[in-house]
Amino acid sequence: VAFIFIANYHPKQRCASHTQLDSQGSIPAQIGLLPNLTYLRLSYNAFTGAAPESLGELTQLQLLQLQSNRITKMPNIPQLDGSIYNKSTFVTDCGVPSAFDEALECEHCTMCCNANEDCYPQEDTQIAEHLGLSYSTFAALLISCFIALCCIVALSLYLFSKRKNRGNALTTSTVRRLEEDDKYALSRIGKASVYSYFVTDKVLGWLVAFATLGIQIGILVFFVVASEANLQDDAIDIQFTWKCPRDSFVCKDTADLTGAGWFLFSVLMIANLAKDMISGFKLIYHSSKVRHSRGSRIRYFIGGTLLCSITLFALYVSTIYNKAIATSTTDIIVNSVVVLFVMELDEWIFAALEACSEKWTAHSAESDHSTSHIAEMKEKIRTQQAQFESQRKEIGMLRSQQEELMLQMEEMKRQSDNSTILREAVKKLHDPQAGAAADAASEFMPQCAESESIDTSLDTDAFAEREI
Numbered sequence: 091v092a093f094i095f096i097a098n099y100h101p102k103q104r105c106a107s108h109t110q111l112d113s114q115g116s117i118p119a120q121i122g123l124l125p126n127l128t129y130l131r132l133s134y135n136a137f138t139g140a141a142p143e144s145l146g147e148l149t150q151l152q153l154l155q156l157q158s159n160r161i162t163k164m165p166n167i168p169q170l171d172g173s174i175y176n177k178s179t180f181v182t183d184c185g186v187p188s189a190f191d192e193a194l195e196c197e198h199c200t201m202c203c204n205a206n207e208d209c210y211p212q213e214d215t216q217i218a219e220h221l222g223l224s225y226s227t228f229a230a231l232l233i234s235c236f237i238a239l240c241c242i243v244a245l246s247l248y249l250f251s252k253r254k255n256r257g258n259a260l261t262t263s264t265v266r267r268l269e270e271d272d273k274y275a276l277s278r279i280g281k282a283s284v285y286s287y288f289v290t291d292k293v294l295g296w297l298v299a300f301a302t303l304g305i306q307i308g309i310l311v312f313f314v315v316a317s318e319a320n321l322q323d324d325a326i327d328i329q330f331t332w333k334c335p336r337d338s339f340v341c342k343d344t345a346d347l348t349g350a351g352w353f354l355f356s357v358l359m360i361a362n363l364a365k366d367m368i369s370g371f372k373l374i375y376h377s378s379k380v381r382h383s384r385g386s387r388i389r390y391f392i393g394g395t396l397l398c399s400i401t402l403f404a405l406y407v408s409t410i411y412n413k414a415i416a417t418s419t420t421d422i423i424v425n426s427v428v429v430l431f432v433m434e435l436d437e438w439i440f441a442a443l444e445a446c447s448e449k450w451t452a453h454s455a456e457s458d459h460s461t462s463h464i465a466e467m468k469e470k471i472r473t474q475q476a477q478f479e480s481q482r483k484e485i486g487m488l489r490s491q492q493e494e495l496m497l498q499m500e501e502m503k504r505q506s507d508n509s510t511i512l513r514e515a516v517k518k519l520h521d522p523q524a525g526a527a528a529d530a531a532s533e534f535m536p537q538c539a540e541s542e543s544i545d546t547s548l549d550t551d552a553f554a555e556r557e558i
Contacts, residue, residue, distance in 0.1 A: 116140070117161075122147045133181070134158040134336055141165055155181040157203040157334060161194060169198040177201050177211045178341040181334055185210060185321045193322040201332065201341055202321040208330035209341055215319050215410075225314050225410055232406065233399050240374055240395045247378030248387070255380050279373060279393050283436045284443070288393030289373075291385065298443070302436050306400060309432050310407045317407075317414040329415045344417075351419035355412060358426050362433075363401050370398030404433050 117137050121127075122144025130148070133155045140163035141156065148154075149168070153175050164182060172179040177200050183189070184196040185204035196202070196212075203209040213219075217228045279285050284302045287295030316327040334341040373394025377387045408429040416422040444451040 117142055117145075117156075119144050121145065124148065126150050129153040129339075131155045131339070132159065133334070137161055139163075153179060153339060155334065155339070157181045157183050157201075157209070158207055159183065160189065162190060164194060164196045164199075167198060170200075172200055175339060177213075177332075178334065178339060181209065181341065184212065185330055186324050186326070195322060201334065203334065204330055206330070207333075209332040209334050210321060210328060210330040211332065212321055213319070218319070225317055226311070229314055229403065229406060233403060236399060236402060237395055240391075240398065244374050244378055244391050247375060248380070251378050251380045279369060279397060282440055284440045285393065285397060285436050286440075288396065289389050291389070298439070299436075302439050303396060303400060306432060306435050307403065309435075310403060310429070313407045313411045313429065317410045319414070327411075327415045329417050331417050346418050347416055347422060348419065351416070351422045354419065355408075355422050355426055358423065358430075359405055359408060362430050363405055366397055366401040370394045370396075370401065373397065400433075404429055 115137065116139040117132060119142040121130075121142060125147065127148050128150050130151060130153065135158070137156070137159040138161070141161050143165045145154075146165050146167050152171050154167070154170060155178070161183065167180075170179050179200045180196075180198060181201040181203060182194055182196045182199050183203050183205075184194045184199050185202035185208070186193050187205050188194065189205045193202075199212050201209050202212045215225065217223055217225065221228065223231065279289055284295075284299045287299040290296075315325060318326060319328070320326060321328070329345075331345040332341050332343050371394065373390050375394075376382075377390035377394065379387070382390070408426050411429070412422045412425050416425055440451060
């Protein structure tokens, strides 16, 4: 084998090619005697055993292809310069299904081929490359952040609504709106879904809804695991669509998925999931209304948040799964329909419960699940109305007292004006004119005596005339 290998070495090209010769045995360790070797292709042969450690001494290698052999172990070969051949730089049989019980482990391989001579690039996903997270970890982080965002939004809306409605009294229209709110919430989350139990106070209904949600999440998690880029794991569903031809150094992708397929995928997802996402957000907004009781607000918030979360998770799963395994436009449509099929599980379970007994699916909003709450609100309204009536009477009495005080004040003002006029009159009497009047009186005192006698005589004459 070593003789045949050295015979195929081209010193000027620094290239050794030895393919399709059905060579057997192990790769010769003498390969380390060629330190300037840049290209080495030993693919499509029958080499067995572990690759020699001397491969790690070939520091000038730019191409190393060892696929379609029976190599069981690879030495620690430094990462090759992939600037020329990119994904075709380092190719081995590290994919699944493998010809061995365990797939060959190769840390720095750029391409992994399987027993069917199909290949797939060994590279990190975009999420792993930028964030260092697997699909599963990123999914958990995404949903957690989304739920936290929903909590912040709902709390902000509640505080705004509380400030806006501060001081507003409960009225009979509030009760009517509460009844409409229950029906609205039920219509948003879907009457024919077990998720409708989230807007009720039925404990058993909540258990059924949570169980259904858990089943859906569990099924979708299988799709996430199957999308991971671990090419040595038999659990993955990744389609090995690459081919490394025997007559070419460059491996090629045979998948025919185009932008049109992703466009159809987007249309399909939006058409099926947009309604649930919008309805979930409306329920979250609905939970911020101050007129609802605390229990109602919690139910609406949980229902809306879970509906949005499972919808977002389904969109995420469908995207990464199609990115991992879809090879054509029909594949991406079929895979999307499978995920959407899982999302209908809540309606199937509801239909099964309804077939067993209609009482199990009698919605509270259509019957009397909120009767106690509405009765409580009516009692509050009656209490407030009684308080308002009592306050109105007290205000009427205060107004009467205020009017009486105003009349008394006006009367006191008039008396004060009269007193002022009298004081001015008295003051005028005590002016210097009073002294002049006294002098005139003393001057005319003698005349007064004469006038008295004249008046007496006049009175006597007048009396006589009256008598006559």
